[in-house]
Amino acid sequence: MVSGPPIGEDRGFLAGQIAFVAAPTEIATEARQSLIGRYGECKLSQAAVVVALGGDGFMLETIHQVLALEVPVYGMNRGSVGFLMNAYNEDDLPVRLSRAQAAELHPLRMRAVTTSGTIEEALAFNEVSLLRQLRQASKIRILIDGRVRLAELSCDGVLISTPAGSTAYNLSAHGPIVPLSANLLPLTPISAFRPRRWRGALLPSSAEVLFEALETDKRPTAAVADFTEVRDIVSVAVSEDRSVTVTVLFDPDQGLSERIIAEQFTV
Structure with missing residues (x-):
């Protein structure tokens, strides 16, 4: 598992290329509709990035769902713990995605x-x-x-x-x-x-x-x-299985490596 640098704007994370998926909860589905209203709706098969709205369990489901598509996943917390998720914020989403830190995970x-x-x-x-x-x-x-x-x-x-x-x-x-x-x-x-x-x-x-x-x-x-x-x-x-890789995106200074280290000092 490797944590990498920002993914960069060359990946083309622009409005209209983001697929939004949501957990079957009211707060998550409402967030999805709001984000689609601002940034448009894109099919999973045509997306440059997938934004998952829910908690850690739904994030895992999304990772499994998009494995064959080989697209990165950016989670926003509309659940409870949200260790694998970023904070929910609807503003400037394409810019945030272009600046995100990538972590490559092997199952x-x-x-x-x-x-x-x-x-x-x-x-x-x-x-x-x-x-x-x-x-x-x-x-x-x-x-x-x-x-x-x-x-x-x-x-x-x-x-x-x-x-x-x-x-x-x-x-x-x-x-x-x-x-x-x-x-x-x-x-x-x-x-x-x-x-x-x-x-x-x-x-x-x-x-x-x-x-x-x-x-x-x-x-x-x-x-x-x-x-x-x-x-x-x-x-x-x-x-x-290192032949299988999924890329998960995190906000700068909130990458997965940093979260894991910080968790060891949580009391």
């Missing part, structure tokens, strides 16, 4: 195998998490680059996150915040019962991680990549 690729033999693949720009489905704890074996590193983790779950996602679910599970330039992936347990004192690990971004669910008939486990859920898994392979 994790999840390959999950279920008890029925089905194989499901999905991308995650925040994290891939394994979660118990029923009242009993999951039991999970963890292999890194083909080597067993934890023979049995009894837990509510475990997750591996991107640096950009390290401030989300990973942080809530007491995992470390990771700067974008660190090339590290936090591996964090969720309510670990055994080994009780294991707090997780920091892995190189090149790591190939394999989770194996144990006692699947008694302890069913689900895997979630951002908002894609696969239930009754047997194994989940996760690695960073």
Whole structure:
């Protein structure tokens, strides 16, 4: 994940070339109509930039939606937390877009195998998490680059996150915040019962991680990549996919790298 310089006006972020998408909330849809009234409406397929109006969850949905289009996404907060969003402001939007700082994000690729033999693949720009489905704890074996590193983790779950996602679910599970330039992936347990004192690990971004669910008939486990859920898994392979890139735009001095550093000093 790389944070870059301002994108520059040569990208052509002008009125009429901005596609506005909004979360299905009143405040977001009203903002979209107001912005379209000022700057015009453009189809996603013809846009030079996409402006997403909502919260972080909707921003993730938008990133997945526009991957194939290879257009940058600029979020404006019409939700709650808005860590991935810029402040909402309707004025001088084309100028702000031309001055925005770009961050290139690479997702994790999840390959999950279920008890029925089905194989499901999905991308995650925040994290891939394994979660118990029923009242009993999951039991999970963890292999890194083909080597067993934890023979049995009894837990509510475990997750591996991107640096950009390290401030989300990973942080809530007491995992470390990771700067974008660190090339590290936090591996964090969720309510670990055994080994009780294991707090997780920091892995190189090149790591190939394999989770194996144990006692699947008694302890069913689900895997979630951002908002894609696969239930009754047997194994989940996760690695960073650098062949996939999305560009997210931030206002000057409010770039994603700065936000991640500042979050570590929030009390």
